[in-house]
Amino acid sequence: MSDTTPLDDAQLADSVLPAGADPFALFEEWFAAAQVGELNDPNAMALATASADGAPSVRMVLLKGHGAGENPEGMGGGGFTFFTNAESRKGEQIRANMQAALLFHWKSLRRQIRIEGPLVEVSPARADAYFHSRPYKSQVGSAASDQSRPLAQRQEYLDRVQQVWAAHEGEGQVPRPAHWTGFTLSPRRIEFWIDRDNRLHDRREFVRDGADGEWADTLLYP
Numbered sequence: 001m002s003d004t005t006p007l008d009d010a011q012l013a014d015s016v017l018p019a020g021a022d023p024f025a026l027f028e029e030w031f032a033a034a035q036v037g038e039l040n041d042p043n044a045m046a047l048a049t050a051s052a053d054g055a056p057s058v059r060m061v062l063l064k065g066h067g068a069g070e071n072p073e074g075m076g077g078g079g080f081t082f083f084t085n086a087e088s089r090k091g092e093q094i095r096a097n098m099q100a101a102l103l104f105h106w107k108s109l110r111r112q113i114r115i116e117g118p119l120v121e122v123s124p125a126r127a128d129a130y131f132h133s134r135p136y137k138s139q140v141g142s143a144a145s146d147q148s149r150p151l152a153q154r155q156e157y158l159d160r161v162q163q164v165w166a167a168h169e170g171e172g173q174v175p176r177p178a179h180w181t182g183f184t185l186s187p188r189r190i191e192f193w194i195d196r197d198n199r200l201h202d203r204r205e206f207v208r209d210g211a212d213g214e215w216a217d218t219l220l221y222p
Protein backbone atom coordinates (compact mmCIF):
# COMPACT_ATOMS: atom_id res chain seq x y z
CA MET A 1 0.00 0.00 0.00
CA SER A 2 1.24 3.51 -0.77
CA ASP A 3 2.49 5.81 1.97
CA THR A 4 -0.34 8.20 2.75
CA THR A 5 1.24 9.98 5.71
CA PRO A 6 0.41 13.68 5.40
CA LEU A 7 2.90 16.07 3.76
CA ASP A 8 4.93 17.82 6.43
CA ASP A 9 5.51 21.54 6.86
CA ALA A 10 8.80 21.48 4.94
CA GLN A 11 7.10 19.98 1.92
CA LEU A 12 4.23 22.44 2.10
CA ALA A 13 6.54 25.45 2.55
CA ASP A 14 6.49 28.24 -0.04
CA SER A 15 9.08 28.61 -2.80
CA VAL A 16 12.63 29.39 -1.66
CA LEU A 17 13.31 31.04 -5.02
CA PRO A 18 12.48 34.69 -4.49
CA ALA A 19 10.31 36.55 -7.01
CA GLY A 20 12.10 39.55 -8.49
CA ALA A 21 15.55 38.18 -7.63
CA ASP A 22 18.56 39.05 -9.77
CA PRO A 23 19.33 35.76 -11.54
CA PHE A 24 23.07 36.57 -11.72
CA ALA A 25 23.14 37.11 -7.95
CA LEU A 26 21.22 33.87 -7.40
CA PHE A 27 23.67 32.07 -9.71
CA GLU A 28 26.60 33.42 -7.65
CA GLU A 29 24.96 32.18 -4.46
CA TRP A 30 24.40 28.68 -5.82
CA PHE A 31 27.82 28.56 -7.50
CA ALA A 32 29.47 29.49 -4.18
CA ALA A 33 27.55 26.68 -2.47
CA ALA A 34 28.72 24.29 -5.20
CA GLN A 35 32.38 25.22 -4.53
CA VAL A 36 31.86 23.93 -1.01
CA GLY A 37 29.42 21.08 -1.59
CA GLU A 38 30.53 19.51 -4.85
CA LEU A 39 33.54 17.22 -4.80
CA ASN A 40 34.95 17.61 -8.33
CA ASP A 41 34.70 20.37 -10.92
CA PRO A 42 31.83 22.41 -9.48
CA ASN A 43 32.25 24.56 -12.62
CA ALA A 44 31.48 21.63 -14.96
CA MET A 45 28.43 22.16 -17.11
CA ALA A 46 26.79 20.44 -20.02
CA LEU A 47 26.93 22.51 -23.20
CA ALA A 48 24.26 21.77 -25.79
CA THR A 49 24.67 23.01 -29.34
CA ALA A 50 22.82 22.21 -32.54
CA SER A 51 23.76 21.87 -36.17
CA ALA A 52 22.39 24.26 -38.78
CA ASP A 53 19.53 21.83 -39.42
CA GLY A 54 18.67 21.59 -35.73
CA ALA A 55 20.23 18.27 -34.67
CA PRO A 56 21.37 18.69 -31.04
CA SER A 57 24.50 17.40 -29.30
CA VAL A 58 25.80 17.84 -25.77
CA ARG A 59 29.08 17.51 -23.88
CA MET A 60 30.67 18.79 -20.67
CA VAL A 61 32.85 21.91 -20.56
CA LEU A 62 34.21 24.03 -17.72
CA LEU A 63 32.82 27.46 -16.90
CA LYS A 64 35.73 29.94 -16.95
CA GLY A 65 33.99 33.29 -16.57
CA HIS A 66 30.55 34.24 -15.36
CA GLY A 67 28.26 36.84 -13.98
CA ALA A 68 26.80 40.25 -14.58
CA GLY A 69 30.30 41.62 -15.23
CA GLU A 70 30.87 39.47 -18.32
CA ASN A 71 30.70 41.60 -21.42
CA PRO A 72 30.08 39.59 -24.57
CA GLU A 73 31.80 41.65 -27.28
CA GLY A 74 30.81 44.94 -25.71
CA MET A 75 27.07 44.17 -25.68
CA GLY A 76 27.10 43.99 -21.87
CA GLY A 77 24.40 42.19 -19.98
CA GLY A 78 26.59 39.54 -18.36
CA GLY A 79 27.27 36.00 -19.47
CA PHE A 80 28.81 32.58 -19.06
CA THR A 81 32.13 31.79 -20.78
CA PHE A 82 33.87 28.56 -21.78
CA PHE A 83 36.90 27.82 -23.96
CA THR A 84 37.38 25.20 -26.63
CA ASN A 85 38.75 24.24 -30.02
CA ALA A 86 36.54 25.98 -32.58
CA GLU A 87 37.33 23.33 -35.19
CA SER A 88 35.86 20.59 -33.01
CA ARG A 89 32.40 19.16 -33.53
CA LYS A 90 30.92 21.67 -31.09
CA GLY A 91 32.94 24.42 -32.75
CA GLU A 92 31.49 23.61 -36.15
CA GLN A 93 27.98 23.59 -34.72
CA ILE A 94 28.59 26.91 -33.00
CA ARG A 95 29.87 28.47 -36.22
CA ALA A 96 26.70 27.27 -37.99
CA ASN A 97 24.31 28.19 -35.18
CA MET A 98 25.53 30.71 -32.61
CA GLN A 99 23.23 29.66 -29.80
CA ALA A 100 23.57 27.20 -26.96
CA ALA A 101 22.14 25.87 -23.73
CA LEU A 102 24.09 25.22 -20.53
CA LEU A 103 23.16 22.89 -17.72
CA PHE A 104 24.60 22.68 -14.24
CA HIS A 105 23.54 19.75 -12.11
CA TRP A 106 25.10 19.75 -8.66
CA LYS A 107 24.08 16.26 -7.57
CA SER A 108 25.17 16.61 -3.97
CA LEU A 109 23.17 19.81 -3.63
CA ARG A 110 20.24 18.46 -5.61
CA ARG A 111 20.12 21.62 -7.66
CA GLN A 112 19.98 22.35 -11.37
CA ILE A 113 20.42 25.56 -13.38
CA ARG A 114 19.53 25.82 -17.07
CA ILE A 115 20.77 28.74 -19.14
CA GLU A 116 19.97 29.52 -22.78
CA GLY A 117 20.90 32.20 -25.26
CA PRO A 118 23.09 33.37 -28.15
CA LEU A 119 26.87 32.97 -28.13
CA VAL A 120 29.53 35.58 -28.80
CA GLU A 121 33.19 34.73 -29.38
CA VAL A 122 35.64 36.23 -26.89
CA SER A 123 38.28 38.68 -28.14
CA PRO A 124 41.66 37.29 -29.27
CA ALA A 125 43.24 39.12 -26.32
CA ARG A 126 41.00 37.32 -23.84
CA ALA A 127 41.55 33.96 -25.52
CA ASP A 128 45.33 34.55 -25.36
CA ALA A 129 45.17 35.55 -21.72
CA TYR A 130 43.14 32.51 -20.73
CA PHE A 131 45.17 30.08 -22.87
CA HIS A 132 48.43 31.30 -21.32
CA SER A 133 47.01 31.16 -17.80
CA ARG A 134 46.71 27.36 -18.21
CA PRO A 135 49.56 25.06 -17.16
CA TYR A 136 52.22 24.48 -19.86
CA LYS A 137 51.14 20.83 -20.09
CA SER A 138 47.56 21.82 -20.85
CA GLN A 139 48.67 24.37 -23.45
CA VAL A 140 50.71 21.63 -25.14
CA GLY A 141 47.85 19.12 -25.00
CA SER A 142 45.41 21.55 -26.59
CA ALA A 143 47.79 22.79 -29.26
CA ALA A 144 48.64 19.21 -30.27
CA SER A 145 45.01 18.11 -30.49
CA ASP A 146 42.79 18.20 -33.58
CA GLN A 147 39.89 17.96 -31.20
CA SER A 148 37.06 15.65 -32.33
CA ARG A 149 38.78 14.49 -35.51
CA PRO A 150 39.73 10.85 -36.06
CA LEU A 151 43.00 9.65 -34.53
CA ALA A 152 44.50 6.53 -36.15
CA GLN A 153 46.42 5.62 -33.01
CA ARG A 154 47.09 7.34 -29.71
CA GLN A 155 50.84 7.35 -30.40
CA GLU A 156 50.25 9.87 -33.21
CA TYR A 157 48.85 12.34 -30.65
CA LEU A 158 51.62 11.59 -28.15
CA ASP A 159 54.26 12.26 -30.83
CA ARG A 160 52.67 15.62 -31.56
CA VAL A 161 52.58 16.40 -27.85
CA GLN A 162 56.34 15.72 -27.65
CA GLN A 163 57.00 17.92 -30.69
CA VAL A 164 54.98 20.87 -29.41
CA TRP A 165 56.55 20.44 -25.97
CA ALA A 166 60.09 20.52 -27.34
CA ALA A 167 59.38 23.44 -29.69
CA HIS A 168 58.20 25.79 -26.93
CA GLU A 169 59.84 24.52 -23.77
CA GLY A 170 62.35 27.35 -23.89
CA GLU A 171 59.70 30.09 -23.80
CA GLY A 172 57.62 28.14 -21.28
CA GLN A 173 54.44 28.86 -23.19
CA VAL A 174 52.83 27.72 -26.41
CA PRO A 175 51.42 30.20 -28.96
CA ARG A 176 47.63 29.96 -28.83
CA PRO A 177 46.34 28.19 -31.94
CA ALA A 178 43.97 30.60 -33.75
CA HIS A 179 41.18 28.03 -33.55
CA TRP A 180 41.43 27.72 -29.75
CA THR A 181 39.06 30.30 -28.41
CA GLY A 182 36.21 31.03 -26.05
CA PHE A 183 32.54 31.83 -26.28
CA THR A 184 30.29 33.75 -23.93
CA LEU A 185 26.63 32.83 -23.71
CA SER A 186 24.48 35.92 -23.29
CA PRO A 187 21.54 34.58 -21.28
CA ARG A 188 17.93 35.08 -22.36
CA ARG A 189 16.55 32.41 -20.03
CA ILE A 190 17.89 31.16 -16.69
CA GLU A 191 15.99 28.57 -14.69
CA PHE A 192 16.71 27.50 -11.14
CA TRP A 193 15.48 24.12 -9.91
CA ILE A 194 15.76 22.82 -6.40
CA ASP A 195 14.77 19.39 -5.20
CA ARG A 196 11.95 19.08 -2.69
CA ASP A 197 10.76 15.83 -1.16
CA ASN A 198 8.27 13.70 -3.05
CA ARG A 199 9.05 15.51 -6.33
CA LEU A 200 7.27 18.66 -5.12
CA HIS A 201 10.20 20.58 -6.58
CA ASP A 202 10.63 24.32 -6.73
CA ARG A 203 11.39 26.04 -10.06
CA ARG A 204 11.66 29.67 -11.11
CA GLU A 205 12.55 30.91 -14.57
CA PHE A 206 13.91 34.34 -15.49
CA VAL A 207 13.55 35.55 -19.08
CA ARG A 208 14.51 38.69 -20.97
CA ASP A 209 14.34 39.78 -24.63
CA GLY A 210 17.87 41.04 -25.14
CA ALA A 211 21.18 41.56 -23.34
CA ASP A 212 19.88 44.91 -22.05
CA GLY A 213 16.32 43.71 -21.36
CA GLU A 214 14.65 43.59 -17.97
CA TRP A 215 14.34 40.17 -16.37
CA ALA A 216 10.80 38.87 -15.84
CA ASP A 217 10.36 35.82 -13.67
CA THR A 218 7.78 33.22 -12.89
CA LEU A 219 7.41 30.01 -10.97
CA LEU A 220 6.95 26.84 -13.03
CA TYR A 221 5.12 23.67 -12.15
CA PRO A 222 7.70 21.01 -11.34
Ligand SMILES: Cc1cc2nc3c(=O)[nH]c(=O)nc-3n(C[C@H](O)[C@H](O)[C@H](O)COP(=O)(O)O)c2cc1C
Pocket residue numbers: 041044057058059060061062063082083084085088089090091147148
Ligand atom coordinates in the same frame (compact mmCIF):
# COMPACT_ATOMS: atom_id res chain seq x y z
C1 LIG B 1 34.32 17.66 -16.65
C2 LIG B 1 34.72 17.91 -18.08
C3 LIG B 1 35.13 19.18 -18.47
C4 LIG B 1 35.49 19.45 -19.78
N1 LIG B 1 35.83 20.72 -20.14
C5 LIG B 1 36.08 21.01 -21.43
C6 LIG B 1 36.31 22.36 -21.83
O1 LIG B 1 36.26 23.30 -21.03
N2 LIG B 1 36.58 22.60 -23.12
C7 LIG B 1 36.62 21.58 -24.05
O2 LIG B 1 36.88 21.88 -25.21
N3 LIG B 1 36.37 20.31 -23.71
C8 LIG B 1 36.10 20.00 -22.42
N4 LIG B 1 35.85 18.70 -22.06
C9 LIG B 1 35.82 17.66 -23.12
C10 LIG B 1 34.45 17.72 -23.84
O3 LIG B 1 33.44 17.15 -23.03
C11 LIG B 1 34.45 17.04 -25.21
O4 LIG B 1 34.89 15.71 -25.10
C12 LIG B 1 35.32 17.77 -26.22
O5 LIG B 1 35.29 19.17 -26.06
C13 LIG B 1 34.88 17.42 -27.64
O6 LIG B 1 33.53 17.77 -27.82
P1 LIG B 1 32.88 17.94 -29.28
O7 LIG B 1 33.29 16.73 -30.08
O8 LIG B 1 31.41 18.00 -29.08
O9 LIG B 1 33.44 19.21 -29.87
C14 LIG B 1 35.47 18.41 -20.74
C15 LIG B 1 35.07 17.11 -20.35
C16 LIG B 1 34.69 16.88 -19.04
C17 LIG B 1 34.21 15.50 -18.67
Ligand SMILES: Cc1ncc(COP(=O)(O)O)c(C=O)c1O
Pocket residue numbers: 062083084134138
Ligand atom coordinates in the same frame (compact mmCIF):
# COMPACT_ATOMS: atom_id res chain seq x y z
C1 LIG C 1 39.92 19.14 -23.79
C2 LIG C 1 39.68 20.09 -22.65
N1 LIG C 1 39.84 21.41 -22.87
C3 LIG C 1 39.63 22.29 -21.88
C4 LIG C 1 39.28 21.89 -20.62
C5 LIG C 1 39.02 22.96 -19.61
O1 LIG C 1 39.88 22.98 -18.60
P1 LIG C 1 41.19 23.86 -18.52
O2 LIG C 1 41.06 25.06 -19.41
O3 LIG C 1 41.24 24.19 -17.07
O4 LIG C 1 42.28 22.96 -19.00
C6 LIG C 1 39.12 20.53 -20.34
C7 LIG C 1 38.74 20.05 -19.01
O5 LIG C 1 38.50 18.86 -18.75
C8 LIG C 1 39.33 19.60 -21.38
O6 LIG C 1 39.17 18.28 -21.20
